[in-house]
Amino acid sequence: MTARLLPFCADPVRPAPPTPITITVDGAAASGVAGQSLAGVILASGALGLRRTSASGRARGVLCGIGICYDCVVEVNGQRDVRACQRRAVDGDVITTQHDPLPGGDTG
Amino acid sequence: MSRVLVSDVLVIGAGPAGLAAASAARQRGASVTLLDASDQLGGQFWRHLPAVRPAASERVLHHGWATFVGLSQALEADSGCRIIGGAQVWAIETSAAGPAAVHVLVGEPDGVGRERLVFSGAAMILATGAHDRILPFPGWDLPGVFTGGGAQALAKGERLAVGRAVVVAGAGPFLLPVAASLARTGSAVLGVFEASRAPALLRGWLPRPWQLLPAAGKGVELAGYVAGHLRHRIPYRLGRMVVAAHGTDRVEAVTVASVGPDWAPVNGTERTLEVDAVCVSHGFTPRLELAIAAGCGLTAARFVAVDQAQHTSVTGVYAAGEITGVGGADLAMAEGAIAGHVAAGGLASDDQVRRAVRARRTFAGFARRIEAAHAIRAGWEQVLTADTIVCRCEEVSFGALCATAESTRAGSLRALKLSTRAGLGICQGRVCGRTVEELLATRVGDGGLRDQVSTDRRPIAALIRLGELAADHQGRGLSPEHPEPEPDPMKGTK
Numbered sequence: 393m394t395a396r397l398l399p400f401c402a403d404p405v406r407p408a409p410p411t412p413i414t415i416t417v418d419g420a421a422a423s424g425v426a427g428q429s430l431a432g433v434i435l436a437s438g439a440l441g442l443r444r445t446s447a448s449g450r451a452r453g454v455l456c457g458i459g460i461c462y463d464c465v466v467e468v469n470g471q472r473d474v475r476a477c478q479r480r481a482v483d484g485d486v487i488t489t490q491h492d493p494l495p496g497g498d499t500g
Numbered sequence: 501m502s503r504v505l506v507s508d509v510l511v512i513g514a515g516p517a518g519l520a521a522a523s524a525a526r527q528r529g530a531s532v533t534l535l536d537a538s539d540q541l542g543g544q545f546w547r548h549l550p551a552v553r554p555a556a557s558e559r560v561l562h563h564g565w566a567t568f569v570g571l572s573q574a575l576e577a578d579s580g581c582r583i584i585g586g587a588q589v590w591a592i593e594t595s596a597a598g599p600a601a602v603h604v605l606v607g608e609p610d611g612v613g614r615e616r617l618v619f620s621g622a623a624m625i626l627a628t629g630a631h632d633r634i635l636p637f638p639g640w641d642l643p644g645v646f647t648g649g650g651a652q653a654l655a656k657g658e659r660l661a662v663g664r665a666v667v668v669a670g671a672g673p674f675l676l677p678v679a680a681s682l683a684r685t686g687s688a689v690l691g692v693f694e695a696s697r698a699p700a701l702l703r704g705w706l707p708r709p710w711q712l713l714p715a716a717g718k719g720v721e722l723a724g725y726v727a728g729h730l731r732h733r734i735p736y737r738l739g740r741m742v743v744a745a746h747g748t749d750r751v752e753a754v755t756v757a758s759v760g761p762d763w764a765p766v767n768g769t770e771r772t773l774e775v776d777a778v779c780v781s782h783g784f785t786p787r788l789e790l791a792i793a794a795g796c797g798l799t800a801a802r803f804v805a806v807d808q809a810q811h812t813s814v815t816g817v818y819a820a821g822e823i824t825g826v827g828g829a830d831l832a833m834a835e836g837a838i839a840g841h842v843a844a845g846g847l848a849s850d851d852q853v854r855r856a857v858r859a860r861r862t863f864a865g866f867a868r869r870i871e872a873a874h875a876i877r878a879g880w881e882q883v884l885t886a887d888t889i890v891c892r893c894e895e896v897s898f899g900a901l902c903a904t905a906e907s908t909r910a911g912s913l914r915a916l917k918l919s920t921r922a923g924l925g926i927c928q929g930r931v932c933g934r935t936v937e938e939l940l941a942t943r944v945g946d947g948g949l950r951d952q953v954s955t956d957r958r959p960i961a962a963l964i965r966l967g968e969l970a971a972d973h974q975g976r977g978l979s980p981e982h983p984e985p986e987p988d989p990m991k992g993t994k
Contacts, residue, residue, distance in 0.1 A: 394644065394750070394776035398659040398686050405659065406556035407549055427550035432658040440643035440750045447895040451749040453643025454662075455892075455931070457650025458544060459537065459609070460631045462926040462963075463892060471612060473926075473963075477650070478609035480539075480550070 395435040397425070413483035424481055431457065431464050431476035434487070442466055442476055444491040466490060502603075502616040507533040507582065509843045510602060510621035512589055512790060515543020516564075516829040517821025517836035518627035519571040520856075522581055524840030525625075527852070532581045533619065535604060537962075539585040541572045543629055544649060545829045547656040561656050561681060563721055564829060587617075590962040592793040598815050599624060599794045605964060612965060623816045623843035626791050626804070627836060630784035630822035634670070635876065635935060636890050636898070637883045638744040640780070644751030648678040648781030655681040662687070663777025667754055669693040669742040670781040672874040676725040676736075678779055683732040690735075690773055693756055695763050695782070696874050697739035704873025718830070718866065741765060743883045745778055754778050764879030782876055785934060786823040789958040801825075802956065808857075809848040810839035818843050827867035834859035881939070890939065891932045893925020901936070905943040912951035916940050926963065929955040 400407045410425035417434055424433030431454045434442060441451030442464045455461045457477045464476040467488040476487075508530035511522045519541065522534045542548060546568045549555045559565035575581045584606060591603040600620060607614030632647040639645070646654075646662050648670065654660040666687045668679045671694060679689045696704075728734075743765050744755045758769035791804045797813035799805045804819040806812055812819050818839040821832035837856035838848055848857065884890070886899030904920045916922075922936045923929035929936070933955025941949050 394663050395654075396661055396664070396686065398661060400659075402686075403555075403659055404560050404684060405549065405558055407553050407659065408555070410553055425553065427552040428658050428660075429654075432654055432660045435654070435662065436660055442643070445895055450641060450895075451643050452641065452892075453750075454646065454654075455650060456631060456647045457653040458631060458647075460927065460930045461647075461892070465610075465926070471610075474610040477653075478537075 394438065394440060397428075397432070397436045413481060415481055415483070415485040415487055417487045418489055426481075426483070428481050429477050430466065430468065430474075430479050430481045430485065430487060433481045434466075434476060441489075443489050446492050446494050449491070449493070502618045504618045504620065505533065505582075507531045507619070507621045509533075509623045509625065509840070510619050511535065511625045511627060511840070512602070513543065513627035513629055513821070514538070514541045514583070514585075515627060515629050515821060515832065516545050516568075517629070517832035517839075518543070518625070519568070519575065520833040520836030521625045521627055521818075521820055521840035521843070522575055523571050524837045524853070524856075525844040526575070526578055526581055526840075528841060528844035528846055529580075530623075530844035533621065534575065534581060534583045535587040535589060535619075536585055537588050537609070541575075541583070541585075542568055544631075544653060545832075547653050549657065549659065561684065567833070584617075588614075588962045588964075589790060590960060590964050592790055592961070594793070594795050599817060605962075605968060610963075612967060613971075614968060616968070616971070623818065624794070625810075625818045625820060625836075625839045625843050626794070626796075626812075626823060627819070627821045627832075627839075628787040628790055628823055630786045630826055631930070632674075632781040633783045633785045633876075633934065634780045634931070635782045635880050635883075636888055636932070637742060638885050638888045639746055639751070639754075641889045641892055642745050642747050642751045643749065644747065644775075644777050645745055646777060646779045648674055648779045651777070651779040652678050652681050655685040659685055661685040662779065663775065664688060665690055665773075665775045666777045666779060667691050667693060667742065667756070667773060667775050668779045669695075669740075669754075669756070670783075671695045671876070672781065672783050672870060674781055674784075678781065679734055680725050680728045680732075682779070683728065683734060687777075689732065690775060691756070692734060692736045693740040693742060694736065694738050694874075695741045695759055695877075695880070697759070697761060700761065701738065701873045704869050704871075718828075718863075741880070741883070742778060742780065743770065746772075751775060751778055760879060761877070762879030763877040764882045783870075783874060784822060784826045785930070786826070788823060788956045789961040791817075791819060791823060792957050793959060793961060798956075802954070806835075809842040810835055811842065816843075825864070825867045826870065827863055831860060831863035831866065834863060878942075890936060891920075891922040891925060891929075893927050893931075894921040894923075896920050896922040898939070901939060902943060905940050911944045911949060913937060913940065913949045913953045913955075914951055916944070916949075917955075923955050928958050928963075 422437035
């Protein structure tokens with residue numbers, strides 16, 4: 393585990409009590425709170441890598457967090473190439489991480 | 501099918517510059533449409549918890565929070581200002597007379613079936629801001645490497661700490677608020693590593709210090725960060741740089757080294773720290789694609805060129821904020837206020853904007869000082885190894901980039917991009933573009949790249965799905981040549 397959501401009761405910003413939500417990421421449940429981005433929910437679940445690259449199959453995660461780098465694209469409810477940092481998570485969202493090996497490539 | 505909308509003033513971007521612009525234009529009675537890709541106002545500077553998670557003390561994380569609340573509440577309550585969130589501007593069409601149509605998709609980010617809007621307004625204010633520039637280093641593609649802005653956005657927008665043990669590195673005053681946000685969100689910040697060394701900082705920040713006096717608020721801001729750093733015991737080290745991140749599928753450690761005045765790492769000074777995240781920022785890159793699409797001229801330093809009225813080289817198009825020079829939120833708001841006032845028919849010499857003109861003069865000095873103190877120095881390249889990825893999207897290594905540049909006779913950026921694929925990926929060169937240009941320019945010989953191409957030019961300013969593009973030409977869609985403007989609901993409020 394690395395990234396984590398600051399518990400609302402310990403937060404100097406004093407947010408209202410949050411509404412819990414649950415999404416699935418490659419079949420595994422990940423919990424977050426309403427209003428978070430998909431990237432935020434996935435990061436707080438302990439998963440840093442959001443996809444694998446086409447050529448070398450290396451793991452990539454959230455880099456810019458503001459929609460510039462496109463390194464965090466995931467499939468959301470069957471819709472591909474959605475920037476996880478830009479889309480707010482909705483309870484029940486089904487996320488599938490993307491890996492598109494190059495044609496004839498041997499990166500699995 | 502597109503809906504065609506008309507307003508007196510169209511403002512693109514709802515950060516400090518855009519909000520100030522919209523407010524000033526409304527004060528002169530113009531009807532205003534304010535667009536932003538986010539569903540929240542405030543831009544990256546005032547990124548905050550969403551309405552479903554309202555916070556009682558949001559101001560703890562922000563400078564000028566009361567200003568933001570004042571501006572945004574007034575605009576939201578104003579029937580003469582149409583605010584459209586989730587609005588992705590993806591193209592600006594021009595005609596001989598200037599920008600003719602601004603194409604916008606409204607809906608969920610990267611969604612399908614978003615609503616298509618086309619704006620044609622009498623005046624347009626571009627306030628698109630900037631994003632972090634980050635220089636590559638071995639391991640920078642590992643998950644767990646974030647931009648400073650990314651860590652900041654997750655901390656302020658979600659109250660998420662990107663790691664438990666974190667280092668912040670790069671160059672510029674922005675490293676301080678990033679470290680402060682991380683500390684206030686529960687990360688242990690092991691250090692802030694600023695590549696510039698003390699002499700450069702003194703040369704940049706110290707000359708004519710009396711010019712900083714009217715900007716005393718900046719001193720208070722800085723003192724706040726220093727106090728916060730002392731409280732959280734965050735070491736701030738000058739002349740140091742992250743030279744590598746280590747790990748297999750995630751960052752497990754980083755190596756930090758001392759650098760010389762040109763930012764070349766000094767052998768034997770390396771120190772490795774165990775971390776689970778590293779946040780890097782080497783300054784900012786202005787988001788120029790819409791300004792370029794609108795035909796606006798750029799300065800030699802590659803910002804949007806504006807005159808005293810924030811007017812660009814294109815009639816009816818104004819620019820404000822970081823796209824005209826990176827100088828912070830106070831400068832952005834001053835420029836926005838002037839742009840909004842003039843776009844709505846006023847003059848830059850009017851009494852209503854006298855304070856904004858004075859503030860612009862005061863804060864413009866900061867942009868020059870930041871550049872002098874923290875500008876990227878050429879020696880940074882020495883951190884690169886042959887297999888360091890330079891273009892993340894297309895996975896082009898430094899070695900491959902150099903080999904192509906040195907073996908081909910092509911001296912143009914366009915040809916080299918095509919042969920290496922660097923800068924041609926899904927981010928459209930936003931992350932690596934300027935780095936690729938600079939690395940290639942020093943390797944093609946004979947005075948650098950021969951063409952006038954730059955990676956800032958992106959005719960399709962945001963990626964859209966082919967289905968959404970095609971939808972416009974089906975059914976009863978408006979013909980792009982003869983759109984019928986719908987009556988503007990705001991016209992009656994003037």
